[in-house]
Amino acid sequence: MVKEHIQDLPLEDVIGDRFGRYSKYIIQERALPDARDGLKPVQRRILFSMHTEGNTHQKPFRKAAKTVGNVIGNYHPHGDSSVYDAMVRLSQDWKMRTPLIEMHGNNGSVDGDPPAAMRYTETRLSAIAGELLTDIEKRTVDFIPNFDETTNEPVVLPARFPNLLVNGSTGISAGYATEIPPHRLDEVIDAVIMRMEKPECTVEELMTVLPGPDFPTGGIIQGVDGIEKAYKTGKGKIVIRGQADIEDVRGGRQRIVITEIPYEINKASLVKKMDELRIDRKLDGIAEVRDETDRTGLRIVIDLKKDADAALLLNYLYKATDLQVAYNFNMVAIYNKRPVLMGLHRLLDAYIEHRKEVVTNRSVYDLERAKARHHIVAGLMKALSILDEVIACIRASKDKQDAKNRLIEQFQFTEAQAEAIVTLQLYRLTNTDITALEKESAELEKLIGQLQAILDSAKKLESVIKRELKDMKKTYATERRTVIEAEIQEIKIDQKAMIPSEDVIVSVTREGYIKRTGLRSYSASGGLPAMKESDGLLFKQEMNTTDVLLVFTNKGSYLYLPVHELPDIRWKDAGQHASGVVNGFKEESIVAAFSVRDFAAPQFVLLATKSGMIKRTELAQFNVQRYSRPLMAMNVKGDDEVISAAVTEGNSTILMVTHFGYGLRFPEEEVPVVGPRAAGVKGNSLKDGDHTVAVIASSQGEKAQFIAVTSRGSAKRGSFDQFEETTRAKRGVVMLRELKANPHRIAGAALAADDRDYYIRMKKGADLKLDITMLKKVDRYSNGSFVVDEKEQGAVQGLLLTEKASE
Template identity: 60%
Template sequence: MTEAEKHLDLPLEDVLGDRFGRYSKYIIQERALPDARDGLKPVQRRILYAMLQDGNTADKPFRKAAKTVGNVIGNYHPHGDSSVYEAMVRMSQDWKGRNLLVEMHGNNGSIDGDPPAAMRYTEARLSSISAEMLRDIEKNTVEHIPNFDDSIEEPVVLPAMYPNLLVNGSMGISSGYATDIPPHQLGEVIDAALMEIDNPDCTVEDLMTVLKGPDFPTGGIIQGRDGIKKAYETGKGKVAVRSKTEIETLRGDRKQIVISEIPYEVVKSNLVKRMDEIRFDKKIDGIAEVRDDTDRTGLRIVVELKKEADPTGVLHYLYKNTDLQVSYNFNMVAIHNKTPQLLGLKQLLQAYVSHQREVVTNRSRFELDKAEKRQHIVAGLKKAISILDQVIETIRGSNDKKDAKTNLMNSFEFTEEQAEAIVTLQLYRLTNTDVTTLEKEAEELEKNIKKLKDILSSEKKLLSVIKNQLTYVKKTYNDNRLTKVEEEIEELKIDLEVMVPSENVVVTATKEGYVKRTSIRSYSASNEDPPGMKETDDLLYFDELNTTDTLLLFTKKGQYLYMPVHELSEVRWKDNGQHIGNIVQLDSDDTLVKAVPVSTFNDDQYLVFFTKQGMVKKTVLSAYKAQRYSRALVAVKVKQDDAVVNVELTNGQHDLFLATNHGYGLRFSEEEVAPIGQRAAGVKGINLKDGDFVINGIVFDSNHLPNVAVVTHRGSVKKMPLSEFERSTRAKRGLVMLRELKKNPHLIAGLEKITNESGILRIETENGHVDTENIGVMKKGDRYSNGSFLVDTQENGTVTNIWPAIDYQSLNKKNENID
């Protein structure tokens, strides 16, 4: 074979697909997911088996953890020592497992997330209940396979005398699969298994009469029986897990919330830190102090309240905004018949019972074989004693052991096994007492053999053995349920007016998406310096609001961010603030277009949306009050080639004005736009020519017509009164607002309503240059005027955008255009 013929020419996709497929199969079957029969992952099984082989059991002294880790790595699990030690530690942590399989001396971590001590400092041994996991493993109860180097054998699965997967639960992530099975109370799980054995047709509803739901080692309260039932039926479901709390009254009518149990898998120190951050950031009023009083007597977190605080309101806020209450998602995936499967409660119990059938059958066969061999030997010994003189004479007349055996077999028809037993018999066994003992043993063996044969031939007796085993484990190891199960998930109602400290603050939002609230004190001490922001950034919103208010931030893609002012980070005036991307996930190509402050979400105010393609939508303001706002919400349905250009708050009786790039303006009554739902797209506001698009849309009081500032792409600026435009109807072309030029006509780059005649207009060109123009000195022009050239477009490029500069040196009143 030539050198070239040794190499295969294969497509990269095929090679990668094949290799990743093999890797995935290994990860799924041999690392991350538990077996449905014994509830263990391979590393956990190997740890328990290695400790048993080493005699490191519950009735022996503790041994260094490092010794066990070395044995596991050297004999069964050729991976890193940290993966083995971490698995071993987890099996010993009483806040992770319900019935621990490993006992450990020394620092094995804590519920605060502290790491365990190194394995050279800790000691471990099997727990007493691990004996039930490994019981009779030496009796060929389970299949054994060669280890990684074929030097010894290891079990494929443990005998597991109780349903460990449900009792201790499991968590794991592999490629394409993840599992999350909660722990349960041992006695309840065994009762469910017994019910499944006695009545294979029982329903999940029947099983739930004995198995109430998960039982976490950290206690707590589970809410949502329907979620548990769905999980037990399908393998997937969701429940709420909340802390066990109590409101205590102190001297002087002050109250405190005492937390004695927290949800499963919650790190206590992080929970305490988060609650203290809420106190420190003044997200709600009423928390005086948060402290962790946990000691050797048990977990205890105290939230001390101020005298006037509402303890139930504070508690509900903490439930909603911290890990004091969490959602637990069942995802009961386990390896069953060598494949990963999503299993309901019945399937898990059936997999366990089926495994026990095999275990008991294999053990019975092993014991029957052993008993029959012994029965054969006993029969030979009894016969030998009955003709003892001849046997002794035959042995004395033989040359050696082999010859003696042969002579016995030939003279008295003993089998080879019987002859071996006779020649190795000790002389003291020839007493009368021993004859009686042999006869008793023969009777016992006869009974035992009959019993074992009955088990192997009768399904009913086989199941009876399994039931007896389960009953024994329950009687020996049962304990009390720790987690309370409640029928319904309580709706968390929070009265923010009571909870939030009412305080006036300065709120800013920038075009690049930085938001913050600043104390009046920090703002006043700024010496009229500009607020902290990037050089390329500019203010989108600035005003004094109350912490009970809400800021709605609208984006060009038609989404909005719901931001209660009290939840904004309090940042100094000179600092940048928090980027919205750290609060709410937003598309990378989406940008903010408008910020609208709201004090109350009532039904007599509306939000009006204007889009680039001339659509107008009006929706009642109360539709935008959000209960959950951890992500961007839909404000208006926008087509793919469209974008929101402005959002205005209105009372429903104003006029609307739309301005287009080609110089058309249309004014019509707001009443022509009927209110519609939050997610709708709106109606056509203006009829556009091909290639034309809306630059801006504004709202104004028809009794007080404002001026607008118009800037063209050629750098021409004019101030124009809206009285130039007669009120028309929507979906028309509109009136021209520029003088038509045949050569190089003006296109409108921006139009803004003038609310402050002494304000500043900022004009941006295509190369990023920003000009500022004083609105007060701008010349007024009619519809047919093109204005005055104020921006040098030869040097700086064409005008792309305009906006009124926000005067951060004095706090503005609320929007003047709203009555």
């Protein structure tokens, strides 16, 4: 029996060791390309296997499944799907600038459609892929045993062109990722030649011949600075946008026609996103989105409505969809068996170094072959010059080996020459053959001299590399597809212009239900909206979809709600709760809501708390870009809460009313202007147990009138001139007549206005509408007249007012 060997090791050591080995394998043998031939191991194995099997561009197509089987059987010990996926990508002309595999059958699409199964498709190497493998049989690159040591595979391909820059690469490994864009072949070759001729050339000089990436899908690159930075450091950012044109069509309409999209973008998803913008009415000017792509080329058509601003809509599409995307260079490749972040200089140098090694190895191989053949030809020429003696020697021999030995002994031929002589065919024993041998000998001597010169001279070696690169350029050069623009164009969008203008009714209830309703739905129903019995209407106003609704809460927060984003709900149906409209809205009650059309207007938001703190902030401070959560309007401390909010012009008169019936009047200028995060200043001085119930602001000065309701159900109308104007932080004067038994307390107060409806908020039951036209102005000490039967209907909790309902 085999004795068990158990090691007692810390788990972290075991995991660290295993993950370290795995990471090394992933980095070196799977996800990152080699800096020399630009291929990942699976790609190299596919190309080499097809080359070995003779599946080249001069031969007929061969079933893909057969190639996949050869690859996983001989070189790549992984699943067949990973090999086939890599093979398909090498054939896709919208991902590869110069596809390395030709495929018959469905090889996927720019819409993200999957390719046909490998049993249905046929493949062969493309012509340019053959250039990657040229001279591989001449010992130009190192070979290593395959996974089961039954055959050998190349470590790298000879690569007659700089494939890494031409086709680019993308991949993610353990701790490393790479993103190298594709480039135009002839431009990359020009850059290689410039680097060889002028090793000290700068990136700026290289960019005169290699201006930037050239994507197979075309498009427009913006940001030369980003390209330059990437070429210098290996990292940089550019913007890629699709090619779009605005066309005029009949009837005064326009349409946007997209003929190129950014690299690696799914066209079907892009079209779907554009259509969703139309369906969701985020782009009101779009009538229809159509994909008219066919065999002649890509074409997406966006029909616009009459009078739509085509340039504005196109800019919005650039910003809101993948019609414009950011591309981040991250040029990491395997160099000397290590992942290295490489700039353009290092990438070009790695390729040049590789080609020098390949051409040197090829020259050594060819020189050995040429010398060996020259030696044989010399022996044959010598044999023909003494043909009769050679024939006599051979005829006198017992066998082939004896003949070879006699030739070596009598005429001083070498083993190789003797072998060539004894295997010589009789027809070559002619006078003409000696001429051919002499010609071949001269050619071989010339070839040996050339090869020796290449090996002896670095300059000659470089001239060979440059000549081969120029031949590649001449054979495979293509036109540039991607346009490069120097600057990244800043997209400026007038958001209001993007919103379809529509007048709607916006309502907010006391319990936080918000909605907008079309005028037709409101006109057909009228009255109060659908609400819970315990709820009451806080705000109702006709607004435009381009306006913004500001909603203030008792916790000092405010909600920024663009009207066009509010839920569109019929007047008879209940609105959506604020917690469903804004994330993070929790146990807060709504104090006030205001319509804002222009945040630049010279207005202020006045806020006051139950404990008498007051502040004002410029309206412009409440205009924000991000509004998915409640925002701070006032710093409320402890168990204090906001009880009043108003929008003022800056010259208002303020009346602060307390629960015990004190009123304090002072000018708005007494309240300092502070930011949204400030707590404010003391507005009025309170007795023990008293609190502020209302803060009324009016631009009418002492002529302004107010309505107040008491906890016992009485209501009164008074005017500001009943209170002497003073400064803030005082108690004020009484505005109720003192009663020893069951005194009145102020439950609520508001500015008297003809364009408002007033509701008395009851502690129990529904709100009661108050007709303020029935209330006559009374003196400051009056307790008003009863409008609610306290015994039957209960106590009064407050006073609400809304936009006046239509008749």
